[in-house]
Amino acid sequence: MTILDRLTGFANPAAALRRAVQLFDSGRPSEAFPLMAMAARAGIADAEYRVGRCYLEGSGVPPSRVEGTRWLGRAAKRGSADAQALLAALYVSGLATSEAVKGPASQRLFEQDTLGEPDFVAARELATKAAEAGSATGQAVLGYILTRGPGPMRDADAAHRWYERSAAAGCAEGRLGLALSLARQGGLAERDRIADEVRRAADAGLPTAIYLFAIFTEHGLGVAGDLAAAARLYQAAAEQGLPSAQFRLGLAMIEGSLGDLDPVAGEAWMRRAALAGNVEAAYLLGERNVKYRPPDYAEAATWYRRAAEAGHQAAARALGSLYLTGNGVARDEQEGTRWLRTAATSGNQAAQVDMANLALQGIGEADDTTNVAGWFEAAASSGDLIAAFNLGLCFVKGVGVPRDEGQAAQWLRRAAEGVAEAQYMYARILRDGRGVAADAQQARAWFAQAADGGILDARVALAEMLLNGRGGDRSPEAAVQLFERAAAAGHVGAMFALGALHSSGQGLPIDQVAAQKWFSAAAECGHGQAQLMLGRYLAKGLAGERDPLASRLWLERAAAHGIVEADEEFAEATSG
Structure with missing residues (x-):
């Protein structure tokens, strides 16, 4: 900034702002900023808005979200629609707080920028003012607030109208919002229009729109399908830092689903996505490291932990399993159980079954036992036969539920459709008449199925029924064959039975x-x-x-x- 520029700034703040804009537009932000600051301190709203933008973007001045929001707040109070729209967007994303807007600069210079909770109330007030003043960006932000804000604040019809006004003014965010609003209203009939609005937003360089248009192009939704073009669009959005696009591009390269197979480059994109917060990318990186030959469990644990700490249920279960087995991490039963419990209480059925099995083994906390039957029942009700078998055991042993032989019989019968151990236990229930009417014939049939499934105790139980003629004809020869097969496999009871048969001649x-x-x-x-x-x-x-x-x-x-x-x-x- 020249001495003349400085003197002009002191004498005429409006002229200083005009000169600052010229300098900024010519690529000289460091020279432009002092003049903008002079105009802003003189109370010119546009200058305050521009100073705020400079602080947020680090243009001509070290970046500071706190200072940026403070200056935007001053401009917004003076009626700057642009400042109101941008500040509303910051409130929605948790990047601005009322304290930062109100607080004096001297008190906030050394405060660290941190991400807070969205403030939809403050955002709606500002966005409404900006939207009503004709700001296309403010209209798009208001549409978003009315769509994604707290329940009482939502108004889909009003949001749609604001998106339409914003899109008509050429705002990329408005076009994207309108496309999503049309999709929510019943997208099939409006597919071509939706695709067109997304394309226009993508042409304006909006990363999310580029990513969505890539999806449309990949699957031929409202546009001609073109895998190569989709790959280019995913890459464009990925290069702008959009984690979801980085993940999809990486996955496509690993699988070769959009063109050339390139697992190395694919994993690089997946890592960028994971480090940027894409939880699914982190989980799949863990899965890939486990499946390497040989597996890299230590690397897998790193990615599983990143995903698990972000709430990914399957990753929490996988990390728990690594701790329980000591693969890639020091074996730690308590830590492993903690991660399994995290996944189980979040609703992961596989982790619930794992936790229930640990509880049956006496591993875990006392409270886990009370959840065992519920965890097994959730999985069993969805068709998991192993869970049905374990639930039957819970009722047999009274683990997490009162002992109930009738319930045990019911769940073991369900599990018997595919679990040999359940077939054996259900056969015993039928043989002894526990919880159900005794039925020797059916017991013999189920023992036979379990014996065919390799259950040694079932072979011995079936041999005893064949020997004694329970549930059908006597067949001593078949009984002896079963005893001999079980004894050869190490069944001690079968060995004793053969001794008794040779001793008695039966x-x-x-x-x-x-x-x-x-x-x-x-x-x-x-x-x-x-x-x-x-x-x-x-x-x-x-x-x-x-x-x-x-x-x-x-x-x-x-x-x-x-x-x-x-x-x-x-x-x-x-x-x-």
Whole structure:
């Protein structure tokens, strides 16, 4: 600023403003700002508005949202519609506060700019003044407030009228608002007009409009479909810093859905979107890192945490799982449970089932147990058979709900449609008549299904029914085959049963050597009755071998299980 400019400013503030505008428009904001400030201090509303803009944009002066809003407030009070419209927009976005507008500069110079809560009341008052004064921007802002403000403030019809006036004046924000208003009113009939308004707003450089027009172009909504053009539009919006466009562009590059496949560039855009606050981008980056070969759990945890802290339910569940397993983070059961609980209480059904399973294992807090049945029921009611099975267990064990065998039977029957463990448990309920009428025939059928599903206990239970002829014809041969398959798979009860069958000749030829072999196998696995029988066999030499010392040892072990006969026989053996 020259000495002449300075003297002109002191003598004629209006002339100073005109000179400042010339300097600013010629790309010399640092020289323009002092002259604008002189005019603003003289009370010229347009100068106050321009000074406010300079502070907000950092043009010719270090940026300061506090100073910018203060000067806009002064201009707005003097009737500047432009200042009123811009200040209303700042109030809506939480970038301005009444204190910042009113407070003296000297008291606010060192306050840090922070994002606050939207102030729709102050915004509506200012936007209404600007709109009624003919400000197209103010009309667009007022339309937004009447559309997205608090419930009592909303008026869709009035908002539509203001958007129409703003759009007619050529305001890009008004065109975009009008397009969205038309879509809310029943967009199919107005698809071409909606697309045209969005296109015009996009042509004006509005990033959100460019992004929406990219969606229209990608899917052929109101315009000809063109994937290559859509990709260019997404990139244009992404380069202007719109996180949603960065996310969509990144995803398209990773998947190759809009043209060339470029996962590296795609992930770079996804990272920009995530760092700018796009929660879904952060979550998907976590998912991609988990699926790498080998997985990068530490990187995944970083992105999951970013998304989880922003309220993403699936990310909170994933982060909780990493803490529970110690993948990518130090294993921390308490922290893992905390994140799972966060996801569960937010409504994530998978996390609810995880939390309920942890509660059944005794992990978590006491309050979690009260929620177990409710969490399982929410998932079970939507068709999750595993959740239905676990809910049945809750009613069996009284976890989170009173014990109720009827309810247990109901949920286990539902889960039995696809869960082998539920088939086995439901078969037991039918066999024993707990909560439902006893039905041996149906119990046998469900045991057969569970046995086919690989449940060893079901094979043994079915073998016992076949052996005894419960629920149908006797079939000792089939029973023996089931016992042998279960015993080969390590089922101790089946081992004992084979010993008993060989000993008695029921379904098998009497074979005391084979009987002792199976009793010994079961005894080694801790089966109390098998230990008693092995002790007897060794004491009496029933298989041709007597071993009093080993006999006493096995009888003592059987007695430790509380088997009275073993206690008596052990006492007899030691006294002899």
